Amino acid sequence: MEEVPPSSEAGDRIKADIDDLLDEIDEVLESNAEDFVKSYIQKGGE
Amino acid sequence: MAIPKVLGIETEYGIIVRGAAESNPIAASSTLINAYLTTLEQGLGGHRTQRVGWDFQDESPGIDARGEALLLSLAPEVETHLVNAVLTNGARYYVDHAHPEFSCPETADALSAVRFDRAGEEVLVRSMAAARSFLPDGEEIVVYKNNSDGKGNSYGCHENYLVDRAVPFGRIVLHATVHLVTRQVFTGSGKVGTETPLSDPDRVPFQLTQRADFFEEEVGLETTLKRPIINTRDEPHADAQKYRRLHVIAGDANMSETATLLKLGTTALVLAMLEDDEIGPAVGLARPVPAMHQVSRDLTLRAPLELDDHTTATALELQFGLLELAETYAARHGLEVLGPPEVGSAVLSGWRSVLEGLEVGPDEVADRVDWAAKRRLFEAYRDRHDIGWDDPRLRAMDLQYHDLRPDSSLSRRVGLRSVVTQEEVERAVTEPPDDTRAFFRGACLAKFSHDIVAANWDSIVFDTGESALHRVPMLEPSRGTRAHVGELIDRSATAQELIELLGR
Numbered sequence: 001m002e003e004v005p006p007s008s009e010a011g012d013r014i015k016a017d018i019d020d021l022l023d024e025i026d027e028v029l030e031s032n033a034e035d036f037v038k039s040y041i042q043k044g045g046e
Numbered sequence: 047m048a049i050p051k052v053l054g055i056e057t058e059y060g061i062i063v064r065g066a067a068e069s070n071p072i073a074a075s076s077t078l079i080n081a082y083l084t085t086l087e088q089g090l091g092g093h094r095t096q097r098v099g100w101d102f103q104d105e106s107p108g109i110d111a112r113g114e115a116l117l118l119s120l121a122p123e124v125e126t127h128l129v130n131a132v133l134t135n136g137a138r139y140y141v142d143h144a145h146p147e148f149s150c151p152e153t154a155d156a157l158s159a160v161r162f163d164r165a166g167e168e169v170l171v172r173s174m175a176a177a178r179s180f181l182p183d184g185e186e187i188v189v190y191k192n193n194s195d196g197k198g199n200s201y202g203c204h205e206n207y208l209v210d211r212a213v214p215f216g217r218i219v220l221h222a223t224v225h226l227v228t229r230q231v232f233t234g235s236g237k238v239g240t241e242t243p244l245s246d247p248d249r250v251p252f253q254l255t256q257r258a259d260f261f262e263e264e265v266g267l268e269t270t271l272k273r274p275i276i277n278t279r280d281e282p283h284a285d286a287q288k289y290r291r292l293h294v295i296a297g298d299a300n301m302s303e304t305a306t307l308l309k310l311g312t313t314a315l316v317l318a319m320l321e322d323d324e325i326g327p328a329v330g331l332a333r334p335v336p337a338m339h340q341v342s343r344d345l346t347l348r349a350p351l352e353l354d355d356h357t358t359a360t361a362l363e364l365q366f367g368l369l370e371l372a373e374t375y376a377a378r379h380g381l382e383v384l385g386p387p388e389v390g391s392a393v394l395s396g397w398r399s400v401l402e403g404l405e406v407g408p409d410e411v412a413d414r415v416d417w418a419a420k421r422r423l424f425e426a427y428r429d430r431h432d433i434g435w436d437d438p439r440l441r442a443m444d445l446q447y448h449d450l451r452p453d454s455s456l457s458r459r460v461g462l463r464s465v466v467t468q469e470e471v472e473r474a475v476t477e478p479p480d481d482t483r484a485f486f487r488g489a490c491l492a493k494f495s496h497d498i499v500a501a502n503w504d505s506i507v508f509d510t511g512e513s514a515l516h517r518v519p520m521l522e523p524s525r526g527t528r529a530h531v532g533e534l535i536d537r538s539a540t541a542q543e544l545i546e547l548l549g550r
Contacts, residue, residue: 014409018426021459025443028454033442037196040445043071043144045058045201046269046295 048321048383049289051314052208052482052523053156055163055306056149057299058142058201059170060190060448063181071144072128078146078187079129079139081176082169098491100130100138101500101507132501134476134492135165136484143270145201146170146189151484152503152523155385156311156393158479160303161466165474167191170450172475191299192448193256196441198241200260202269203299207314208523209290210321211282217320218292219265219276220330225316225368226275226296227331227338228361230255231347232400233309235298236417238424238435238444242339250343251435252424254417256298258342264334269295275334283503285521292317296338301448301457303465304414308400311384311393315372318383324375326367330354345421347404362404369397392465412460419460420447486526489535490544497541510542518548 030036061078063069083097130140136151148166153159170189177187194200209218234254239247241259253259266274275296282291294313300306319325331337332352340349341361350358359367372394381390396414403410408418424440433439447456478488487501499507499515508516520526531548538544 015426017461018422021423021461022426022430025456025459028446028456028459029439030442030446034438037438037441037445040060040062040190040195041197042060042195042199042201044199044270045143045145045147046204 048318048379049208049210050154050385050524051318051383052152052154053159053310053314054150054152054206055159055203055310056147056206057163057166057191057203058145058147059450060192060195060201061144061146062188062190063185064188065185072141074187075141075144075146076129077180078170078173078177078189079131079141081180082139082173083129083131085172085176098132098495098498099500100132100140101502101505103500103502103505132487132491133169134478134488135162135474136478136482136488136491137162137166137169139169143201146173151478151488152482153479153484154481154524155389156307156314157389157465158385158481159310160306161470161474162479163306164303164466164471167450168471168475171452174451188454189450190445190448191301191450192235192445193299194237194241194259196237196239196241196444198243200241200257200273202257202295203297204269205294205297205310205313207292207294207317208282208284209292209317211286211288211290213290213321215278215290217328218317220328221316221320221325222292222294222313223264223275223334224329224331224364225313226294227334227341227351228364228368229309229312230258230338230341231361231365231404232411232415233297233300233305234258234342234415234417235300235305235448236420236444238440240343247436252345252421253342254345255342257296258338261296261335261338275338284523289523298416299448300416301455302414302416302419302462304396304400304463305416307465308393308396311389312368312372312397314384315375315381315393316368319371319375322375322379324371324378326371329357332356345408362401365401369394369401372397413463416447416457416462419457419462420444423447423456423460480528480532481524483520483523483526485528486520486531486535489528489532490541493535493538494541494544508541508545510540510545516545518545 061071061074063074128141133139138149140147150162174187235256237253237256240250260273261275262272263274265276267278277293277295279293282289297309332354337351347362352358384390400411409422412418412422449455478484497508497510499509504521505517505519534547
């Protein structure tokens with residue numbers, strides 16, 4: 001994948017927000033990612 | 047003259063039963079919806095007031111439902127065992143295939159549609175909570191507002207737009223295709239990997255949309271296989287002499303309210319420009335289907351697309367071209383077709399702002415565009431844990447972004463901007479929009495549900511105890527508003543009185 005150019009504005013603040021977010025979501029993330037992904041099977045719809 | 051763009055959005059949700067050894071998605075969807083309806087009924091003293099069924103009379107194209115008609119039979123046997131409810135907000139909430147589906151009421155503008163799309167999410171959230179008491183301990187139904195299971199199975203989020211039938215369909219195909227393919231730059235909900243059999247997953251670690259992989263045709267009637275960019279289903283659910291309903295199946299379900307607003311608003315605007323013949327030269331994409339895949343997979347937004355005049359342009363350039371035509375159109379005609387003035391201006395300025403942001407880079411629009419929000423989160427996560435795009439944790443997060451449970455949803459945590467308030471959303475859970483025929487449907491259901499046998503998009507069937515049933519047709523989507531019938535409904539103590547007043 002080609003690199004996307006970094007955003008110029010308010011980069012540091014956003015990075016800090018993202019760091020906080022990553023800390024926060026660690027607590028809500030699915031505990032067994034691999035099993036969860038495997039078990040998520042849907043029938044086609046529409 | 048362009049006609050007012052009455053529009054609507056319908057979403058099939060992904061569904062799983064956690065904690066169950068195995069589960070049947072049709073049974074789980076039925077349990078989910080029944081649990082919600084039961085909770086509503088308990089709130090109303092135990093009456094089965096919400097069980098007004100859907101009228102399938104509507105599903106046969108060609109039937110003219112105008113005038114009062116004797117209705118001798120109800121829905122076909124085959125479908126009636128599945129839950130299929132009409133709600134007091136004018137929505138249809140039902141089991142479609144193996145998914146719960148919420149079809150929003152018809153709305154008169156894109157902002158109102160966002161309110162009801164969010165109300166749909168709220169109904170699903172309440173349904174999940176209600177379903178807990180119907181399930182064994184340790185089991186939980188969870189729904190996801192996404193469009194793919196990552197294993198090649200897709201389910202839709204469809205848009206509907208009222209279009210003047212006088213516009214030749216070929217012109218709609220040409221111009222709408224350009225918009226549907228290129229609007230993906232801001233409508234995409236993002237997806238880890240690809241589900242196209244022949245593509246190399248390593249070359250598509252992440253793409254803009256959930257849906258692009260599933261499109262194989264330019265134009266067609268299908269929705270479940272060989273999906274076409276332009277769907278030709280011709281069921282206007284309105285006066286077929288005057289109207290067409292453009293049924294758009296090419297979009298993603300969005301968690302971002304701004305994305306939903308712009309998806310609906312810009313598409314409605316493009317259709318209005320078509321109706322007024324102000325859409326510019328008839329230059330189409332040379333190869334729309336490969337272009338759809340290419341746009342979804344090009345995170346740089348810089349890859350050129352071949353046009354049928356042998357030139358090329360990027361998706362962003364084509365979007366800017368449409369935007370500039372729209373700005374000229376707005377200056378000349380105004381934007382009343384998009385509803386109240388604040389909606390037209392929010393659509394036009396939001397469109398420009400998001401395209402200009404994308405020109406700088408996706409992080410600029412990560413508060414409005416789902417794929418950009420997802421990508422920023424996943425890149426940061428990859429960075430912190432030093433993992434590749436093939437790590438299952440990213441696929442799990444990709445699903446969890448769309449998890450509707452407030453405690454688990456990742457999209458609620460990434461800083462997406464709201465365009466509607468929680469109060470508006472909660473009102474839209476039970477109250478219909480004022481300004482379309484959905485008002486009549488919802489208000490009648492709230493007041494006279496005991497006397498309603500069935501309802502659908504363009505009629506309501508009353509049983510007032512006389513020998514014949516009364517079908518009240520609603521073939522004009524912009525009639526039956528609060529302004530038209532609110533006072534009549536208020537004045538009527540019974541459905542019989544209402545029917546008499548309507549007949550005068």
